[in-house]
Structures are given as structure tokens and as C-alpha cells.
Amino acid sequence: MKLEAFQDAKDVLTTERVFGTPFERNGTTVIPAAAVRGGGGGGKGEGPEGMGGGSGSGFGMSARPIGAFVIRDGNVTWQPAIDANRAILGGQILAGIALLTVRTFLKRRARRRT
DSSP: OHHHHHHHHHHHSSHHHHBOOOEEETTEEEEEEEEEEEEEEEOOOOOGGGOOOOOOEEEEEEEEEEEEEEEETTEEEEEEOOOHHHHHHHHHHHHHHHHHHHHHHHHHHHHHHO
């Protein structure tokens, strides 16, 4: 059973998961690409004097689009995918840092005046 789980994991992490099926529209070929990550683990256990038991294995995988290769007139270009969630999160982090910086500046300025 454990070997089957790892074989399934190996089958999942293939180039077909990274590069999607190419398609063509109006003489332009597009090959989508994704970032694929995976990990697995296993285990075994025994209790005192054979009272316990144990076993286990696991696997997880995630994939997200990162862009596409575009082939047009014999030229290959890379078009990155835009992750709106990541862009919004980055903007929120920068806004938080800016607010903390302004607050610190204003506090120091107020202390100097008194």
C-alpha cells in the first residue's frame, strides 16, 4: 500500500502537470505553464510491549498558473500570469508598513514639540 501511494505521487508530478496542452488560435500557439509543488511522508509506530500500532503515508500537491509560452511567426515569448490575490496582498502589506512609518514619524515629531 505504501509503495502504491508513492507511485501515485510520482505519477502526479510529471511535466504534463507543469506544461498544459498546447493550443493554437489564428496561427499563434500557446503553451500554458504552472508551478507545481508536492510533498509526501510516511510513518510507523509501535506502543509499549506491542500494545499500540501504527502506519501511514500521505501526499499533497498544489499547482498555480504562472504564465504561458506564446509562439507566433517563429518567435517564442513568455507571458507571465498575473496573480491578483498576490498583488492585492502585497499592496496591503506596503500600505500597513507606510502607515506604521508615518505614525512613528508623527509621534517623534510631537515629542520634539513638547
